[in-house]
Amino acid sequence: MSEQLNTINERLKHLRKNVLRLTQSELGNTLGLGKAAVSKMESNTSTITEQNIKLICKEFNVNYDWLVDGKGEIFIDTDRTTIELLADDYKLRPVEVSLIEEFVKLDEEERNVLLNYLQNVFLKNGQ
Template sequence: MNERLKKLRKTLDLTQQEFADRLGISRGNIGSYEVGKSALSDAVISLICREFNVNEDWLRTGEGEMFIQMTRDEEIAAFVAKALRTEEDSFKKRFIAMLSALDESDWESLEKIALLLVDKKEQDKPTP
């Protein structure tokens, strides 16, 4: 399991410190897990799977895909849930709060702006 943990961390392009910070544990623990000095507890396995959307079977046995495939709605729900767990004044939290306050006409205006941006981007593309 230690090699799979290291592979996961490298796939996520995280240092041991960054990985540990995301899990709320020490960098030393991650190092110990990766070299096989310490065994991953069930609690840490659950934490890793929840935080990084990892397939628990893959982490434990190497069978199956590394990540659990989510629907677009599940991805959005996970993003919002994660953003809401951040510090009170984070940009993501403020932005989600702003979006939640929009009425139907605001959403229509926002969609028009987004479509204008897409059109502008298409116009700016060089022609072959």
């Protein structure tokens, strides 16, 4: 790629315009922003908030490290599971990942029973 993408603002514009092929209005609609806000983010006259960075990454499967630091590929590996992504984001240990995996396999009634038990054990006032 011959285009210099040294800043997050340049990468955002490149992503929107050349990769996703969206207008500023279309990207803004996805983020809950107006066209002017997207324009300001792309031109570095407005800071791109962490909330918007995470939303862009989530909505378009964009690699956070690429968007923020220009490292790696533009898109994340689509074979990774949501739980693997959570494990990375929250630095979960393998035992924590296993617990989450087993929890989500439970049906709704079983999850409710377990949650009620945990609330009674760990929350004195049962919140």
